[in-house]
Amino acid sequence: MAQILIVDDDAQLRKSFVKMLEQEGHDIRTANSGESGIAAVRESLPDLLVMDVRMPGMSGLEAFAHIRKIDQRLPVIIMTAYSTTETAIEATKMGAFDYILKPFEPAEVLNLIEQALEAGRLAREHVEMGPEPEAAPAGALVGNSRAMNEIYKAIGKAAPTDALVLIRGESGTGKELVARAVYQHSLRADKPFTVINCVAIPDTLLESELFGYERGAFTGANSRRVGKIEQADGGTVLLDEIGDMPLNIQAKILRLLQEKKIERLGGRDPIPLDVRIIAATNRDLEEAVAKGSFREDLYYRLKVVTITLPPLRERMDDVVPLAEYFLNRLSVEMDLPNPGLAPDAREFLRSYPWPGNVRELSNTMQKALIFNRGVALDSEQLARTVDAEPDTAPGQGNGDQDGQEQGFRLRVRKALAENAGKNAFEMLMNKAGKLIISEALAITDGNRTRAAKLLGMSRPTLAARIEKYDIKTSTKVE
Template identity: 65%
Template sequence: VRLPGMSGLEAFRAMRGLDPQLPVIVMTAFGTTDTAIEATKAGAFDYILKPFEIPEVLTLIGKALDSRRPAGLKGPELNDDEGGHATLLVGRSQAMQNLYKSIGRVAATEATVLVRGESGTGKELVARAIFRHSLRAERPYQVINCVAIPETLLESELFGYEKGAFTGATARRVGKIELANRGTIFLDEIGDMPLGIQAKILRLLQEKQIERLGGSRPVDVDVRIIAATNRDLERAMKDGAFREDLYYRLKVVTLWVPPLRERPEDIPLLAQHFLARHAQELDSTTPALEPGALDRLIAYPWPGNIRELSNTLHKTLIFCRGASITAEDVAQALSEGRGRGPVSEEAAVRAV
């Protein structure tokens, strides 16, 4: 990826210009979310990080030589934005590399995507990455949290309303779906969406039409839908809480975001990332993590996933009095996060 004269991705695109069928494997020691997604979206056969095992690479090369598969999907060139919140997907683990590749493959299509995973794993960041690398990247992007908005307001927030539709509707209001026309709408926590609104989302997916509250005519809307949930939708269908027809419409492509406990090798990178970000917010220097502190972060199961890790490090940074973060600092932040006050070192060890 890092070459003199031109980048590896520029060289890759030049190779594809000479032979669109040529399988290319991208290799780097400097993996970033955008690099992995861009390489896969542009049609790379695979994307691997150093260090790697030689036998595995030889096997991969053999598969590439056998494939001669068609050229990948092409999308618009995007500028890197490594400092932006949209690129907060962080991790070099195999699970995350696989996720980046999946984002790259689906981003430049028009497929509906269902992002699944536990609370706090970063599903909204996955949705935003899909949008940023999509063919609609320069068009509107609207986000609706289906559980944060009261049911009585959710329908009007999504679909809008006509003047006189209800008491207080003194003028027409365009909903977020209409505002996202020709763009993308992200429906977060769709597993909590009321059944009546689910039926209207199904109509949107099937007919590309909506109807404002109090309206008498359908409105044509062209939007790509990305949805996310931490709910067990299969059980919800059995319980009658989620429509089966909507479920199959949504899961054209399903992406699973791994929980943090399944990728502990990413914790050191994530810890440095969050410490740097929170230090900038607090206008302070980024402290070092002592080995014992890092060991405790890695050993903890993180039921709240990335969100809990970020909050813990933020709290640690606020109360840390030294030049570096110690194991005791981490233990105290974790114990306070579970609703208890400061604990002794012995109790902290047991807690972790």
């Protein structure tokens, strides 16, 4: 649940926001003027501010300027009518998270609000490095192995500078946590932190999302739009999965890094920006350069400071502390008793290779908690949770012979035989994705917020997948 402040002189609009957002489980406060909005922020800092531009007395922009002095990390969404689009753009340049044009669709507003709340959470949730599992907060880099201590030292050296940082590592190793730690220990820690996942945005939209566009740049561009990078001016931007970025957009990122300038889509005038770039990837960039899918000049530009996260199988001393950390944290979040780990469970944790790294370990602990019967987690329960029978678990046999996996392989082979040459991969992935999301919604009784947490994705991403797979859900969507 988040605390959201709505500032607008329109009483009916405030009432609509209260009704809509309380249904989403948020705590809503309202103010009817810029002056009362400032007072409300001073009284209790909200998680998000949604504010109109045109109000009697102090304008929204004037109020926003005062609020920025209180806390620059507070995400602010500006509301405006079509006639004041340029004013909204000015607000974005001042540091607003984004703006919405009146009239607007509720789904559009809810999606933007979820994005802004996530951005605010990432900027504020402190990342601790190497705490004891029982005392670790929700955001923590857990582990005291030699490899992790080298990571902590690298963060400490890179953070106070403005140098570009490239974070490398397999999927699920914690690259975003490292990026947040760099940001929080930097000289820009009081400025916004924006995460842009380069694979979550379709290639056809990525350029306009990153750099914005001018009116008339393409069909449907009825007004100027400020991009994500320009919105973060003065702050820090994490370009996640940069190794998957299309070549044409890589060229624009290179220009940003070299000249500190961007151009909106359809624009002619360069726009100077002051942003610190952190990039992350699980790709082999050297191989991508050799294949021509990643620019060599951008590769060398990114290699200023490189932090490489080891896979979990290379720091097995950290596995049990990480498991205990997830049990402690998740039991509180899910309001479930913490059953603890039996001695044989600790042995299993150390012997399993964790191909999905820390993310797989977290998901395993969460699933184990959900289906736990009130006794300490043992190796048999954990083996079932990771779909590996005890007699074929790591170190005890050949896991490839596991019955469930073999059955799945047979179903995949049958589907491939029946759909050879007919985009079989996408078909299988869509079937798997639909099944996974449907099961998560079933477990959480249709609660999208809980399902998104269960799946390890944001609520907007879950909503997009539900729409993509045409999953029929109940009306319970909080």
